[in-house]
Amino acid sequence: MKVVKFGGTSVASGEQIQKIFNIVTSDPERKVVVVSAPGKRFKEDIKVTDLLLSCVEQYLSSGEGKEAFEAVVVRYKEIADYLGVSAEVVDRISMELLEILHGDRSDAARFRDAVVASGEDNCAKIVAAYFNVQGVEAHYVNPKEAGLFVTDEPGNAQVLPESYENLYALRDRSGIIIFPGFFGYSKEGAVVTFSRGGSDITGSILANGVKAAVYENFTDVDSVYSVNPNIVSNPKAIQELTYREMRELSYAGFAVFHDEALIPAFRAQIPVVIKNTNNPSAPGTRIAHEREHQNGPVTGIASDNGFASIYVSKYLMNREVGFGRKLLHILEDYDVSYEHTPSGIDDISVIVRQKQLDGGTEEQIVQRIKDELQADSVTVKRDLAMVMIVGEGMQQNIGTTAKAATALSKAGVNIEMINQGSSEVSMMYGVQGVDEQKAVRALYDAFFNNN
Amino acid sequence: MKVVKFGGTSVASGEQIQKIFNIVTSDPERKVVVVSAPGKRFKEDIKVTDLLLSCVEQYLSSGEGKEAFEAVVVRYKEIADYLGVSAEVVDRISMELLEILHGDRSDAARFRDAVVASGEDNCAKIVAAYFNVQGVEAHYVNPKEAGLFVTDEPGNAQVLPESYENLYALRDRSGIIIFPGFFGYSKEGAVVTFSRGGSDITGSILANGVKAAVYENFTDVDSVYSVNPNIVSNPKAIQELTYREMRELSYAGFAVFHDEALIPAFRAQIPVVIKNTNNPSAPGTRIAHEREHQNGPVTGIASDNGFASIYVSKYLMNREVGFGRKLLHILEDYDVSYEHTPSGIDDISVIVRQKQLDGGTEEQIVQRIKDELQADSVTVKRDLAMVMIVGEGMQQNIGTTAKAATALSKAGVNIEMINQGSSEVSMMYGVQGVDEQKAVRALYDAFFNNN
Structure with a gap:
């Protein structure tokens, strides 16, 4: 069984989500899919998460923010239309988001978490709906229902150990699981988001929970490079990395993803493979407990x-x-x-x-x-x-x-x-x-x- | 004004003390002379200090130790005879040592200090007598009389700050001052010895006290070497060293002398020159606050x-x-x-x-x-x-x-x-x-x- 996570650019448009569908369905082991919120489609584009943060700001300052809210809904609508997902799905997303925005704003941090987390949550709903449209059994799974419980620290949630046992039960569900990244629920039932690299953290926790054979992390690069491509052009790709190497590299500004996100997977010694949604046949970079020495002493x-x-x-x-x-x-x-x-x-x-x-x-x-x-x-x-x-x-x-x-x-x-x-x-x-x-x-x- | 210190091999025999006389009198700036106890004349020889330690052991265990005592006196007698110093001087040394050995032995550490310090003390007396025999005005000066006061820690005396002021008065004395190394007096009047490198410490304190232009430390090597001669044969000599270099080298087993011995001189920024009693015309090694860079980056x-x-x-x-x-x-x-x-x-x-x-x-x-x-x-x-x-x-x-x-x-x-x-x-x-x-x-x- 594989846990597969797709980042923001991989869910940025209907076209991208079609690629996800092809990637997931091409391998029957790809059973658990974690998605981010839609990211940028082009350089000047605005991420859904940033649109949602505008909503937060406007609602907190003036109690309304129609434009920002509509900008979010338009993004979902465009994606749903492209994919042939029923308008009902978007209507429901729209209604639910409005409900959150007009809900309790007394605790700004908690309000922010609830609004921002909807970006991933609604994306997962659309992706699941698209899989169904394509005739593939897939189910949106809410973190609360799956038992992904976290500490009650808005913006900095830490997974509670009991979650791993709860998540193990996902193995027995039929069909493909589409799971929103970036957040869990406190024991009191509140949405609480993770820190930086939030969807990577969710994927890593799920990989540990379901004891996946591999955690595949799809991004928009073919592999991890041996050096920052902004400093050295066309650097050599790294095919295999150990956890230790990854951790040391991450420390010194090696920004493939936040190294701590991978800890839950590392703890269970689950290999992590970085792959490219736009070029899925490229081998990517495998990060594991051990690797064969190759290419000299320096990775x-x-x-x-x-x-x-x-x-x-x-x-x-x-x-x-x-x-x-x-x-x-x-x-x-x-x-x-x-x-x-x-x-x-x-x-x-x-x-x-x-x-x-x-x-x-x-x-x-x-x-x-x-x-x-x-x-x-x-x-x-x-x-x-x-x-x-x-x-x-x-x-x-x-x-x-x-x-x-x-x-x-x-x-x-x-x-x-x-x-x-x-x-x-x-x-x-x-x-x-x-x-x-x-x-x-x-x-x-x-x-x-x-x- | 120069303070000149001579180590154990430089006072090991009458012949060596003649060299000291020639060295001191060849430069009118050499006004304060610090001497160690007579050291080894040949490889199997026993240092006077070690003979005195035997006296300590024997007197502490049995209340007597005639042989060890006589071995010490013989060394002084041989030196005095060679130099034409009157037998009275040695008789007096002999009597005084016997008095110490038969004195209070209730505190072993204090007894040890008193006995061992006599090695330097009596050597200074003989050297001063020889200078007088040669018609040069020279005076044995006792540390108590000069005001060299130290903490009351047997074997590990620390100089008391007031000593520097007391010692400054030595500048005004006429003739050459012959001063025993290795010990000072507690405020209560007890002899207390310094730790390792004791005579080097005395010289360094005197150099600071009299504000000497230079502290010359005579040993039996021409200079400090750039590397341990036991590891590399015929290593390059170091002509100039800074205090910082000396201190770093001393740390890692660079055993010319104990680096802390030089601290009093360093504190007053007095240059220290290491020279060879047996080859006084060799330039030696100068250790100072600054030096000109030379010979590449490594000293x-x-x-x-x-x-x-x-x-x-x-x-x-x-x-x-x-x-x-x-x-x-x-x-x-x-x-x-x-x-x-x-x-x-x-x-x-x-x-x-x-x-x-x-x-x-x-x-x-x-x-x-x-x-x-x-x-x-x-x-x-x-x-x-x-x-x-x-x-x-x-x-x-x-x-x-x-x-x-x-x-x-x-x-x-x-x-x-x-x-x-x-x-x-x-x-x-x-x-x-x-x-x-x-x-x-x-x-x-x-x-x-x-x-």
Whole structure:
């Protein structure tokens, strides 16, 4: 059994939903289908989710918002018409949405969740109806009915463990299940949405719940690339990735999807395959617990910027048990999480995401380090970038560091920091923010362009 | 004004003390002379300090120890005879030592300090007498009389700040001051010795106290070498070092002298020159606050072994504010100080000196990390070595990492860990203990053998 999830561009139009139909029905294992809300059909288009957010804003501020509401209904209507789905389905969607909009708005976050979640919910209804029109048994399944219960945190729902058992029962239903992504229900019966990557989370939870053989995640790219295509043109596709590699890559701005969305699937060791709705015969990228080593030690290169380093020096720091711990405690008092802590004999640097230092936090932290730890000097450097090379087995491969450092040196990039030695699958190089793209290109050339 | 310190081999015999006389009198700036106790004259010889420790043991266990006592006196007598110093001086030394040995032994540590300190004290008396025999005005100065006061911690005295002011008055004395190294007096008047490198500490304190232009430290080597001569034969001499370089090199087993001994001199920014009593015309090695860059980015290579890494992994560790701090707190509870903490997204390693993990500490720490931090896995790897390359300005020199990593790679050494990015003057490579010497040689060849 496979759980198949389709993203926003895959349900953006009737034409796209026909592709979904073909993909799902071409493989009898594709039993559970999770859909997002209709996304953009062209660059300037507006996602249904964003139209719904306009509804939320207008209704919250003025108690009405006819135009925004109609813009949503038009999208569904166009899709339904194209697919030959009965007008009754759209009428019902329209009525129900109006009911939500005119309902209880006393809790803005809860109201927002209910309105926005309708985007996925109604899309699932239309897709199920289309499957039926085509003579295929398919059923829209509501998350509440299926038992997908979550914590009552609007916009940040966490799945409750009992949901997995409830969802297992979906295996026994007849026909294809069309399930809306992005939200579940609190135990009190309220709609609560997930955070970023919401429909990916739903698919991942369902894959775990029904113990799927594979979780297929259909997007609009053929595969995950070894490097950001905006930095390197036509980069090599990755055929296989491990969970660990995916997680390390995701950390450093590798934006295929939000890595935490996959956790429920990973926990059950269910392979995830990224595929393209517009080119379903392409093999895609498989993400699994293990993979065969191939193509050298490095699988992907990622980067992210906006880091700052807090440099602290104190003569004889080295002899002072507890110095590093006390330093981290000060950061924690300001809810600043740190990324790396390279250290010398009498100095230590803490690398953090610099936006955490805004609004006077930097000044307060620096002062406390000086006062409480009697540091000789404290300096903050901003605008650093982190470039990460990721690959299973890399650490056992003599020469990877040499190759990377030589590539950066030849490109004229100074290495400000190296974090290597804990993770077996990654090495991190800190460089000046202005050098980020140059560094990524140099490393890509070194590890992927052998000619 | 110069403070000049002579180590154990420089006062081991009458012949050596003649060299001291020539060195001191050849430069009128050499006004304050600090001496150690007589050291070894040949490989199998026994240092006076070790003879005195035998006296301590014997007197503590049996209340007598004639042979050990006489062995000490014979050494002084031989020196005095050779130098033409009056027998009265040795008789007096002999009487005073016997008085100490038959004195209060109720506090073993205090007794030990009093006996052992006599080694330096009596040597200073003989040296001063010899200068007088040669017609040069020189005075033995006792630390109590000069006001060198220290904390009352036998074997681990710390200088009291008021001492510096007291010692400043030495500037106004006539003639050459001959001062015993290794000990000061508590405010209650007891002899208390310094820790390792004791005479170096005395010289450093005096240099600070009299605001010397230079602190000359005479040993039995021509200079500090760029690498351990036991690993690389005929290594390049270092002409100039900065304090920071010295401190980083000392950390990793670079044993010219104990780096902390130099702190009083460093604090007053007094340059320290390492010279050879047996070859005083050699320029030696100058250690100062700043130096001119020369000979490429790397000044020295040091290494040390006996490190262990505690590897901790936990899924989503990255999102857990306070994880690293709590981990360090557990180590602190066992008084384990850490050296480095490389980290990945979901893992962190803490590198410590492994002897700290003996006696069941390892097991207790591992258990607590598992229990209290709910870590997914905790693994301890032992027998790692740290290899350090040190040089001012290295961090701004593009390509140093590439050169080092390439050298290690070519030598077949796997890099287990890199700590780079906080100290501006060092980079640290963690390797398997068995690879330590191979790694040091490879780095030396890369940075010092250009042909």
